[in-house]
Amino acid sequence: MGGGARDAKALVTTLVEAVFGRGDFTCVREFAAPEAADAVRRSLEECRRIAGPAASGLAIDRLAAGDGLVVCYCTWPPGRTSPLLFRVAGGRVTECWHRWERAEAGEVPQRVDTGDPELALDEIQAHVLAGFTAPFQTALFVELADLAPAKRWLGRVARQVTPLAAAPPEDLVARGGLAAAFTFGGLRKLADDADRFREAPFKEGLHGRSALLGDPRDARARGHPRNWIVGGPGSVPDVFLLVAGSSRAAVAAAVTRVAPGPEDGARVVFAQEAAALNGPYGPREHFGFRDPVSQPGIRGLTPRSDPANPDYGHPGQRLVWPGEFVFGYPGQSAMHLVHPGPVTAAGPVWGANSSYLVVRRLRQDVGAFRRFLAAAAAQVGVTPEQFAAKCFGRWPSGAPLAVAPDRDDPALGVDVTRNNDFGFAADALGVVCPQAAHIRKAYLRDHPTSDVAAPGVETHRLLRRSIAYGPPYPRRGDGGLLFLAYQTSFERQFEFVTRAWLNNPVLRDGEDGHDPVAGQNGRHPRRERRFAVPLRAPDGGVSTVVLTIAEEWVTPTGGGYFFAPSISALELLAC
Secondary structure, eight states: OOHHHHHHHHHHHHHHIIIIISOOOTTHHHHBOGGGHHHHHHHHHHHHHHHGGGGGGOEEEEEEEETTEEEEEEEETTTEEEEEEEEEETTEEEEEEEOOEEOOTTOOOOOOOOOOOOOOTTTSBHHHHTOBOOSEEEEEEEEEOSHHHHHHHHHHHHTTSOBGGGSOTTTOOBOSEEEEEEOHHHHHHHOTTGGGOOOHHHHHOHHHHTGGGTOOOSTTSTTSGGGOSBSSTTOOOSEEEEEEESSHHHHHHHHHHHSOOGGGTEEEEEEEEEEOEEETTEEEOTTSOBSOOOOOEETTTSOOSOTTOTTBSSTTOBEEOGGGTSTTSEEEOSSOSSSEEEEOOOSSGGGTTOEEEEEEEEEEOHHHHHHHHHHHHHHHTSOHHHHHHHHHSBOTTSOBTTTOOSSOOHHHHTOTTTTTOOOSGGGTTOSSSOTTSHHHHHOOTTOOOSSSOHHHHGGGOOEEOOEEESOOTTSOSOOEEEEEEEESOIIIIIHHIIIIIITOTTSSSSOOBOOTTTOOOTTSTTOOEEEEEEEEOTTSOEEEEEEEEOSOOEEEEEEEEEEEOOHHHHHHHTO
């Protein structure tokens, strides 16, 4: 736990013990911000009044801190509990409130009413908000040629797409199923009002935005859209289908059912088989790191594991308003972490309960990555495994450097109640987790920049649905990541994260460098990237080693910008 969290816990402990143990309210002005002192005192007085004589018997069971919030779990005899919650900023309490519960034997605490929106589970595609966990998947990129038979084929597909309501209710995770999405060009063939889509990047397509994302601008380069396997100029598909199942045979059978035949007025222009790579800690990507580990929680869907902390699912998993991922619901406010923002809309009237999907076929050069690790680790004075963790911000198990700075901790890495319960603010210089580490660039957590306030960080979240493809290293063959992510704005979410964070070498006040895993440097003629690694000297000072990354080990080879319609909209498009 960082020093800031420890200081906040100490502050709250002292305040609570003074108010409830000694009945001393005079200290509130010492510990609270001047403008908040009166409100904090009123809240504490109300809490002590409710507790009555039992207040003097208060016992602090434990404290949890993170993101400027301290939760003090207290027990009063005879068995009544009250989590006290405090906002702390600048070493002072700025807000205080309490939640009362009765701790009866065997009683399950009631869910806190947060006003979450009710999601249309039978309308939203399961893959959008729940994802597919089945280990075998196949992506089909389809072109629509003869519209009349193609619509009949789409009608058959629409009836097989998996709705969110089909996900198991206990965890709302879809094991397998079918997902469908369309490019703007595909929708223009099917809908008269497709031009009403508001998002310019969607209309332009991934290939048209490639250079803005840092992809190669030299047409001779392997990663230039002209050399993509699918999705480049002249090869943009109309439809994207994803089939997921528990075995290769099950997926092959499902593909046979949904893939268009010669009589269907459509053809598969590219098919990509994918399969989760088995690792000692669960599914991993080709560089050897467990994936995924971190996902945003979704209000109205993600269960809360702590009733006293209603703005989180698991600890460290902040809940985001669903309009960030599905149209027709409140989005995230850029001004407030909890309050909702405006309802998001795609444009056409049939756009509700739908989502945008980015698909990137990313080839991974594991040999080049390992060569860099060996040379860089020797220069910095650590092992290649330790330096790889510096690049990612996590160990291969998923354990974050912020909590396990010295060695991997597999028990931590696979524990969903702990593996995201951390921040970066306490490590402002990046000595533990470099500022350019992948997870730190992709999600700023509690350490926003001068350009993005803390609430604004949550407006740039993505729902990742990636899976590996190709044989694992060192077997020969094309291997990499089929990167998929859902959002309601390509420009504000996927493109912003890529351009403003991953590819930005000066995201902080100093030069932190590019994300060494996913960042690209499209402005350099040789596409060289830099990675700054701060090191703590024996005298306590900090020096920084800036490493040059000359080889590229992640190369775009295809993909597209797609729109994943609701179940009803799918049926409408097939008419």
